[in-house]
Amino acid sequence: MIKNFYERLEKMSKSKRTLWVLFFAAILTRLLGALVGGTRSEDDDRWHYQIAQNFLQGNGFRLDQAFGPTYSWIQPGLAAIHVVFMLVFKDNFMFPERIFLHLFSAATILAYFFLARRLFSSGVALLSTIILIFYPPQWFWMTRLNPHAFATNILIFAFLIHFISIEKKSWLLAFVVGFLWGALTLMRPEYQMGFLCLAFSFFFVSESWFRKLTLAGSLVLGFVVFISPWVIRNYRIHQRLVISTTHYGINLWYVFNPNYQYESVSPPTPPELEQALMNEPNEVRRADIWMAEGKKFIRENPGLALERVWRNFLTYWRPWLSPKVTSLLENVVYVTSYVPIFLFFLWGLFKIPWRDPRWIALVTFMAYKMAAHVPFYMIVRFREATMPLMLLIATLPLQSLIDGKKESRQ
Numbered sequence: 001m002i003k004n005f006y007e008r009l010e011k012m013s014k015s016k017r018t019l020w021v022l023f024f025a026a027i028l029t030r031l032l033g034a035l036v037g038g039t040r041s042e043d044d045d046r047w048h049y050q051i052a053q054n055f056l057q058g059n060g061f062r063l064d065q066a067f068g069p070t071y072s073w074i075q076p077g078l079a080a081i082h083v084v085f086m087l088v089f090k091d092n093f094m095f096p097e098r099i100f101l102h103l104f105s106a107a108t109i110l111a112y113f114f115l116a117r118r119l120f121s122s123g124v125a126l127l128s129t130i131i132l133i134f135y136p137p138q139w140f141w142m143t144r145l146n147p148h149a150f151a152t153n154i155l156i157f158a159f160l161i162h163f164i165s166i167e168k169k170s171w172l173l174a175f176v177v178g179f180l181w182g183a184l185t186l187m188r189p190e191y192q193m194g195f196l197c198l199a200f201s202f203f204f205v206s207e208s209w210f211r212k213l214t215l216a217g218s219l220v221l222g223f224v225v226f227i228s229p230w231v232i233r234n235y236r237i238h239q240r241l242v243i244s245t246t247h248y249g250i251n252l253w254y255v256f257n258p259n260y261q262y263e264s265v266s267p268p269t270p271p272e273l274e275q276a277l278m279n280e281p282n283e284v285r286r287a288d289i290w291m292a293e294g295k296k297f298i299r300e301n302p303g304l305a306l307e308r309v310w311r312n313f314l315t316y317w318r319p320w321l322s323p324k325v326t327s328l329l330e331n332v333v334y335v336t337s338y339v340p341i342f343l344f345f346l347w348g349l350f351k352i353p354w355r356d357p358r359w360i361a362l363v364t365f366m367a368y369k370m371a372a373h374v375p376f377y378m379i380v381r382f383r384e385a386t387m388p389l390m391l392l393i394a395t396l397p398l399q400s401l402i403d404g405k406k407e408s409r410q
Contacts, residue, residue, distance in 0.1 A: 006402055009123035018126070019110060025133050026106035033139020034102070047074055048147075052082035070283045072234045072242045077187035078147045098145055105142040108153040109133055112388050115160045118167070119358065119392060120399045128395040132388060136337050141384050151187040152385050154180055159389070162198050162219075163358050166205060171218040174202070178222025185227060189244035190372040190382070194365050195223045201361035238284045246283045249290030254377040255308050256297040262315050263322060264377050315378040316370055317342070322379070341387075344394035351396040362389055 012018045047063055051074075054062040061076045062069055085093035085100075112132055116125035132138065142149050158180040165173035181195040202215040227243065234242035254260060259267035269277075273293055280286050298305040319339050321331050352359050366389055373382045383390075 006123050009126050010121070013117075013122035013126040019113075022113060022129060022133065023106050023110055026109035027102060029133055029139050030102055030105055030143050033136070034098070034143040037140040037143065048078040048082055051076065051079035052086055055079065055083055056086060065283075067277045067286060068281055068283070070246065071237050072246045073283060074245050074247050075147065075186045075189050076230070077183065078145075078150065080186075081150070094145070098143075101145060101149060102143060104153050105149065108142070108156050108388075111156045111160050115156060115163065116392060116395065118160075118163045120395060121402075124395060124399045124402060127398065128391060131341070132391055135341070135387070135391075136333050137384055138387060141381060147187040148381060148385050151184055151191060152388070154184045154187065155191070155386070156388055158184060158198075159362065162201075162361060165215065165219075166201070166357050166361075169205065169207060169211060169215065171214050174215045174218040175222035175225075178219040178224070179226045180222075181219075182223045182226025185223075185244060186230060188385075189247070190369065190376075192244050193372070194368050195219060197364040197368050198361045200364060201357040204355065204357040204360050238282065240284045242284060246287040248376075249287030249294075251376040252294040253290045253297075255312065255375060256294040256301075256305060258297075260308060260377070262311060262378060263324070264379050309374055312374045312376075312378040313370070315380075316373060316383050318380065320380075341391060341394050344397050345390050348393040348396035351400060352393070362392060366390070366393075 051061050051063050054060065060071060061079060062071055063073050064070075065073060081097065082093065085097045089096050109129060109132065113125060113129040116128045119125070120128065142152065158177055161173055161180065162177045164170070165177060177198060178195055181191070181198070184194075185192045199216040199219045202219070203212050205212055205215065207215075231241070231243055234240075254264075254267065257267055261267075273289070276289055277286050280289060319335050319342060321334050323331065326334070352363060354360065366386060369386055370383070
């Protein structure tokens, strides 16, 4: 039975018609997720919309905050997409932008299939793609009009091109990967240093040291080329080096303050801290104030600080959603769909071929992504943004099980 099922998958995976089926299945499932999920607080983020409006009014990428105007508070990627659609569709830009995101997400499913096919047999790659298509949480998270959804899509394309650059030993494709990673960073800043994980993987390619350095250097160069205009612009405004955003300060304080509840809700600001922030007109120095308060809490409460980090780690991997923002039914659906993949993911960690540069890039990035979140406030969505990569690791046991069945029949 398993053999017949696998043979059918192998046959289907080689048909061009299957690609169309996957594409339209992805559209339909994500449309269902958008309709069922409805509009939540993270949709149509007012920050990005305000930044886009300010840009079109000639005020640059500016966001007005309680303590004064900011110019680098959050990453500008989604606001830039808003600007494009607002120029074309005026006030009715939101609906066509949602359509674009849906199509982009469906195309990402195809990219995932080609990515998986480079790691597994065609039939197993197809099975893994089908699991991703019918994994309900991604119906929701891939259709939210926010930077997380766009970042997940870009991430899959970046890894696909990275794998091809490893296979072809192409410095040009490595440059493209770095360039894409720059775009990824301007969607979500926590991805920023992840490009080093991919550059690091080139040193495990069986080539000369010159070729390894060329590939790694090309990727780094691509990242620098894309991110440089943003960094130069920030330096001209602040006279300080701001590579991603100035939001990092308050994010650290969210965790290392007396009232952190392991969620993204803003805790009350002490009066003396609020006054210090009100008196500081420069947003980078305001970030320094937030950072100083967070570091002060760590110094004065080292045991509690370690507990916060540990519980953030557990929250990152937890198999349920916050009951404050989801219904019981949504949580049941989430747990029953996530737990099997997570268990196979844990199993897959013991089957990783560590000499393969592709797996080195994937696993080191997964470790980096988790570590980048642990000192800051934690929500499940941060881990769900990498679910396609988790699924690749979870597919390793599936491949070994099918290989074992094939060997036992020979």
